[in-house]
Amino acid sequence: MIEGILIGLTTALTFQNILMVMVGCFFGTIIGMLPGLGPMTAIALMIPITYGFDPATGLILMAGVYYGAVFGGSTSSILLNAPGVPGTVATSFDGYPMAQQGKAGKALAIAAWSSFAGGTLSAIYLLFMAPSLSKVSLSFRSPDYFALMILGLTAIAAFSSKGQFLKAMMMVVLGLMLASIGQDSLSDITRFTFDNMNLTDGISFVLVVMATFAMSEALTIILKRNDPTSAAKQVSLTELGSIRINKEERTKMYKTIPRSSVIGFLIGVLPGAGATIASFLAYGMERNVVSDEEKEKFGKGSVNGLSAPETANNAACSGSFVPMLTLGIPGSGTTAVMLGALLGFGVQPGPRLYMTNPEIFWSIIMSMYIGMVILLILNLPLIPYIARILAVPKNYLIPLILFFSVTGIYVMSFNNFDIYLMIGIAVVATFLRLYDFPMPPLILAFVLGGLMEENLRRSLLLSNGSWEFLWDRTLTACILATTILIVVWHIYKTFKKKN
Amino acid sequence: MNINTTKIISLLFFIFSAFYLYTAYQIQVFAFDENAPFNARTFPIYLGYAGLFFSGLKLILPDPNTIKVDHKNLEYKKTGILILIAIIYGATILKVGYFLTTSLFLFASYYFLGERRWILMFLLSFPFVAAFMYLLHGILDIYLRDPFLQSIGVMG
Numbered sequence: 001m002i003e004g005i006l007i008g009l010t011t012a013l014t015f016q017n018i019l020m021v022m023v024g025c026f027f028g029t030i031i032g033m034l035p036g037l038g039p040m041t042a043i044a045l046m047i048p049i050t051y052g053f054d055p056a057t058g059l060i061l062m063a064g065v066y067y068g069a070v071f072g073g074s075t076s077s078i079l080l081n082a083p084g085v086p087g088t089v090a091t092s093f094d095g096y097p098m099a100q101q102g103k104a105g106k107a108l109a110i111a112a113w114s115s116f117a118g119g120t121l122s123a124i125y126l127l128f129m130a131p132s133l134s135k136v137s138l139s140f141r142s143p144d145y146f147a148l149m150i151l152g153l154t155a156i157a158a159f160s161s162k163g164q165f166l167k168a169m170m171m172v173v174l175g176l177m178l179a180s181i182g183q184d185s186l187s188d189i190t191r192f193t194f195d196n197m198n199l200t201d202g203i204s205f206v207l208v209v210m211a212t213f214a215m216s217e218a219l220t221i222i223l224k225r226n227d228p229t230s231a232a233k234q235v236s237l238t239e240l241g242s243i244r245i246n247k248e249e250r251t252k253m254y255k256t257i258p259r260s261s262v263i264g265f266l267i268g269v270l271p272g273a274g275a276t277i278a279s280f281l282a283y284g285m286e287r288n289v290v291s292d293e294e295k296e297k298f299g300k301g302s303v304n305g306l307s308a309p310e311t312a313n314n315a316a317c318s319g320s321f322v323p324m325l326t327l328g329i330p331g332s333g334t335t336a337v338m339l340g341a342l343l344g345f346g347v348q349p350g351p352r353l354y355m356t357n358p359e360i361f362w363s364i365i366m367s368m369y370i371g372m373v374i375l376l377i378l379n380l381p382l383i384p385y386i387a388r389i390l391a392v393p394k395n396y397l398i399p400l401i402l403f404f405s406v407t408g409i410y411v412m413s414f415n416n417f418d419i420y421l422m423i424g425i426a427v428v429a430t431f432l433r434l435y436d437f438p439m440p441p442l443i444l445a446f447v448l449g450g451l452m453e454e455n456l457r458r459s460l461l462l463s464n465g466s467w468e469f470l471w472d473r474t475l476t477a478c479i480l481a482t483t484i485l486i487v488v489w490h491i492y493k494t495f496k497k498k499n
Numbered sequence: 500m501n502i503n504t505t506k507i508i509s510l511l512f513f514i515f516s517a518f519y520l521y522t523a524y525q526i527q528v529f530a531f532d533e534n535a536p537f538n539a540r541t542f543p544i545y546l547g548y549a550g551l552f553f554s555g556l557k558l559i560l561p562d563p564n565t566i567k568v569d570h571k572n573l574e575y576k577k578t579g580i581l582i583l584i585a586i587i588y589g590a591t592i593l594k595v596g597y598f599l600t601t602s603l604f605l606f607a608s609y610y611f612l613g614e615r616r617w618i619l620m621f622l623l624s625f626p627f628v629a630a631f632m633y634l635l636h637g638i639l640d641i642y643l644r645d646p647f648l649q650s651i652g653v654m655g
Contacts, residue, residue: 052641166557167505170512173550177519180546184539191526191539192519222612223578396623399608402585403601407631410592411641419589423582430578435505436566453542465536491556 005127008362012370017060020053021367024064025375031065032072039069039334040440041217044209045401047341048408055345056360060367062338067119067371070275070317071379074111074310079104087275087313090283094298094305101301102241108383109243110303111310112376114257118311119372121261122268122318126365129269130326140327140351142458143469147479149452152329154483155270156336157441158490165490168441171432175442178203179449186457198417205340207418208446210405211425212439213337218401219430221394243383249303252294256286256307264312268319268332275313275320275332282312318368325349325361328451333440340447503565509557516554520547580611596645602628 011017024046031042042065050058073088078095091111098107140148157168181192182202193199245253260282267278286308287298298305320332328350330336342349353361409418429439463469471477523543532538588604605624614620635641648654 166553166560169553170509170550170557173516173546173553174512176546177543177550180543187529187532187539189526189528189539191543192522219578219581222581223573223575225574225577393614395609395612395614396619398581398612399605400623402581402608403605406585406588406604407601410597411635411643414593414644416589416593419592420586423585423589427582432508434566434568434573435508437508456542457537460537460541461535463536491560495560 004131004358004362005366007359008364008366011056011359011363012060012366017057017363017367018370018374020057020061021064021371021374022378024061024066025068025071025371025378028065028068028070029072029075029375029379030068032069033075038073039066040209040337040443041213041401042066042069043334043337043341044206044213045404045408047206047209047337047344048412050341051344051412055342055347055357056363058341058345059338059360059364062341063364063367064371064374066317066334066338067115067314067368067375070313071112071115071375074115074313075108075383078107078111087279087316088309089276090279090309091306091313093283093309094300094302097299098301098306103301105241105243105383106245106249107301107306109245109380110249110253110306112380112383113245114253114260114307114310115314116372116376117253117257118261118264118314119318119375120369121258121311122265122315123365123369123372125261125265125315126318126322126368130322130361130365140475141473142455142462143473143476144479145328146452146455146459147470147476147483148327148329149448149455151479151483151486152323153441153445153448154486156333156444157438158486164436164438165493167435167437171437171439171442172445175445176449176452178208178442179446180453185450185454196417198415198421203421204409204412204418205344205447206412207409207422208425209337209340209443210408211422212429212442214401214405215422215426216429216433216439218398218405219426220433222398223430223434225394243380252303253307256304257311259289260286260308260311261315264315265319267312268316269322275316278316278319279309279313282308314372321364321368325353325364326351330444330447333443336440336444336447340443343447503562504568505562505566506558509554513551513554513558516547516550519550520544523547577611581608584608584611593644594646596647596649597643598628598632598645599647601632 012021027046028039028042031045032039043062046062046065050061053061070087074091074095077088077092078099095107095111098104153172154169157172158165177192179202181199183190183200190200263282263285264275264278267281268275283305286304287295290298290304294302294304316332317334320330320335324330324335324339326349328339328348330339339349347353347357347360405422406419409422410416412418433439459469460467463472469476470480520543523540523546526540526543528538528540584604584607588600592600602625605628606620609620609623632643636643645654
């Protein structure tokens with residue numbers, strides 16, 4: 001492991017990679033701050049650029065963007081009460097009241113330090129947990145992987161959209177259907193192309209991500225421009241106050257950060273859970289463990305109430321890399337996008353990544369920590385200036401997002417069919433978003449579609465067409481039983497609500 | 500059963516899944532693969548049934564979280580215009596070239612979104628695209644076909 005860490009450090013500490021982390025953190029912070037644009041959009045916009053780099057550098061850039069976007073989301077939560085990403089909704093509960101009391105600078109500093117501490121602690125957990133999990137996952141066989149992918153898709157459907165499980169499952173199926181377009185990987189038989197040559201190689205992953213996130217988000221912002229419920233709130237950005245944290249506040253944070261980082265990391269590891277659930281759980285737990293006097297302050301600008309979700313959401317970000325790197329199953333929508341990018345680089349994540357590409361594996365883990373440090377150094381002094389970016393008019397922002405999306409696709413294929421296809425998918429995605437059909441399950445399914453078919457193929461061929469492989473091995477049966485439990489529980493809840 | 504837009508979307512998805520399933524059964528496989536435990540049509544067939552199952556459930560089961568969208572507050576006109584501009588952009592980019600179409604695409608988008616600061620609009624379209632194009636074409640060595648710039652002798 002020491003050798004691996006050294007390899008990772010050597011790769012991560014090259015001038016180019018440090019520069020990439022800095023660029024990633026900076027752009028991620030800016031994009032994450034803009035309400036409606038989360039880490040997935042930020043990463044999606046970066047993918048075409050990363051293809052010009054080697055896999056390690058590309059992933060380091062994306063990891064920087066990821067952390068930056070999560071931190072940026074906290075900034076808009078605190079200053080505008082408009083979370084840039086769902087994972088920072090809980091941050092606004094106490095961050096925004098603090099800003100209203102003229103302590104916006106302090107709230108941003110608490111968020112920055114908590115994020116840093118959460119990220120640092122979870123990078124340490126990741127350092128020790130990932131290799132052991134890699135060893136365990138080496139015993140996984142095709143049926144286990146197939147069952148695990150089903151579980152991952154079901155879990156993301158269950159967690160990504162509150163009370164909309166069936167909608168999310170429909171999006172999962174749609175994502176798998178989109179992934180099935182093009183040549184079959186084994187027989188080269190074309191499927192669902194309707195004799196259109198442009199579809200023979202299937203639909204590009206970047207196209208689907210750009211269409212369902214970047215472009216559809218831009219269209220949604222324009223569409224809901226006059227909607228009073230989503231109108232941007234105005235706040236004076238001139239009075240940020242001091243960013244100094246006093247001794248009493250630091251003492252509170254010392255207690256909150258360790259417990260919230262553990263919760264955040266463990267939730268992040270679960271496929272499908274991610275930063276949103278982690279931050280809400282940490283907030284809830286913190287409220288239960290603090291003194292009655294402190295409990296009263298929750299929702300009115302509590303330091304613990306702000307520090308807990310901020311620590312947990314960053315810890316969950318690191319945690320979500322565990323299943324992605326060790327099992328090839330992303331823990332969140334954002335890591336699903338990164339998994340797609342990894343596959344684009346020709347790197348197959350999974351237990352063998354640890355052995356076949358140690359420089360990628362370890363440099364990502366190392367660069368996470370470096371990213372945390374850079375994020376703190378870069379963002380803390382720049383808080384007053386970064387906050388002004390929130391004032392960028394949408395009239396310029398939206399066309400620029402559309403420009404980056406379309407250009408990203410055009411330079412990859414030089415084919416206007418892809419532009420039409422992207423517009424078509426973006427229009428459908430925008431309409432579906434209006435009715436609360438979640439997009440992360442679609443992306444995760446699109447990414448996993450090929451792998452899932454491959455593992456089902458192997459399992460069925462080995463068992464001579466019998467579905468007994470689903471319960472032949474205890475591990476497969478356990479994973480599948482968990483999946484069934486999730487499905488039955490959600491359908492039962494739907495019935496219960498009716499009655 | 501209440502008929503709302505979510506149910507209509509579910510019905511459309513049900514029909515789409517049925518069509519997908521029908522097409523999946525039509526996939527031509529090799530003769531020796533016809534009775535194999537797994538062939539090119541196996542997975543799509545399961546997906547088709549899964550689509551029918553989940554959209555069917557959504558149609559039948561009650562909808563406790565009905566989403567109500569207030570269409571009066573939605574900017575359909577501006578969104579439609581933006582989509583139209585993007586389609587025109589796609590139709591002209593290969594013939595006219597990257598620089599002019601992209602600059603006009605940005606300029607038109609700013610205009611239709613209500614912007615009227617002409618100098619800023621110009622700066623964030625033509626020079627901005629030129630700088631971006633230089634980054635792609637000049638520095639990153641990504642070839643960008645541009646008949647317009649070629650015709651005026653800017654590009655070789």
